[in-house]
Amino acid sequence: MNNHLSFEEGWKVLEQGIVKCSKILECTSTRPTVNEYMNYYDCAYRMAVQKQHYCPEMYNGFKMMLAECVRTMVLPHLMHKQNDSFFRELVKMWSNYCIMIRCVIGFFSYLDRCYVKQYKLPSLSNTAATSFFDPVFSYFNDxxxxxxxxxxxxxxxxxxxxxxxxxxxxxxxxxxxxxxxxxxxxxxxxxxxxxxxxxxxxxxxxxxxxxxxxxxxxxxxxxxx
CATH class of the missing domain: 1.20.81 (Receptor-associated Protein)
Structure with a gap:
């Protein structure tokens, strides 16, 4: 805990965790192991409580990573689908996305409890929902x-x-x-x-x-x- 953890070094670890969880969207990966989960949580916790913390950077990075996941892994699955086929695929992707988000938010639970609450920002779960539905219904409103x-x-x-x-x-x-x-x-x-x-x-x-x-x-x- 005494050694300072730079944002670049810490985010590289967290990014690996988010990418691993994002594979759940396409059913090509399982959830992180207990050891992996604790490693990601400890990394985010250190970055949040050290003297030079990176809470704003992690919050923004969380949003950017989810936006990229939706753009590259959700939207393509909805292309060229209509009516019931579109809705079934949307429900499937949303269900997988929720599983992914529960894992990812766990890494940042300290950030959600303290930084987000202190500055009255949208919770990570609300941010995740917005990151999913805004682009989906922007591209596929009709x-x-x-x-x-x-x-x-x-x-x-x-x-x-x-x-x-x-x-x-x-x-x-x-x-x-x-x-x-x-x-x-x-x-x-x-x-x-x-x-x-x-x-x-x-x-x-x-x-x-x-x-x-x-x-x-x-x-x-x-x-x-």
Missing amino acids: EARTALLTMVEESMEMETKRLAYYLEISSGDSYPLCLQAVNAPLMETYVSYVTEKQIGGQLMLETYKIVEEELLGRCSSLTLG
């Missing part, structure tokens, strides 16, 4: 919006029995006809809602199910006239 709206439509089709119950439809030709009549206004309402509120990207991904539930809930008071 694809993401189309994929999510398509999923809402498909989800509504799966809710036919539920809608039928709400509308008190028993059987016969009126069943599909009434469902068709209800589905269209629901979709129009949802599209108008996300357009009016300028919902897109991460927020749209997180809230479309909630919005759908609210819209379907309105059907509970409807009956056939």
Whole structure:
């Protein structure tokens, strides 16, 4: 602890850890071993508590490394995919990214607890989420919006029995006809809602199910006239 650790020397070690964890994005690597994990943690801790600390440099380096990981390892996987295929790949990459981030944030946990909190900066987890969704929905906003709206439509089709119950439809030709009549206004309402509120990207991904539930809930008071 008495020997000063330069930023270049320390960051080289941490960079190796981040690169190793980034392979999780493509399922080509496992998590660091316990010894590796402790080595990365000790390195980041030393750089944060020594007299000439490198907390700002580590915080910025963390963001830059994640941005590079997303640019080179996430965006290419989403190219030329549409609708359900796009969404499945997005969910897969986000799931792998979350596993990667849990490992990487562990290296910088002291930085997150002290420096980030002291200077009221976005937490490392929030920074990581922004580093993922900002470029994804900057490059693929139209694809993401189309994929999510398509999923809402498909989800509504799966809710036919539920809608039928709400509308008190028993059987016969009126069943599909009434469902068709209800589905269209629901979709129009949802599209108008996300357009009016300028919902897109991460927020749209997180809230479309909630919005759908609210819209379907309105059907509970409807009956056939």
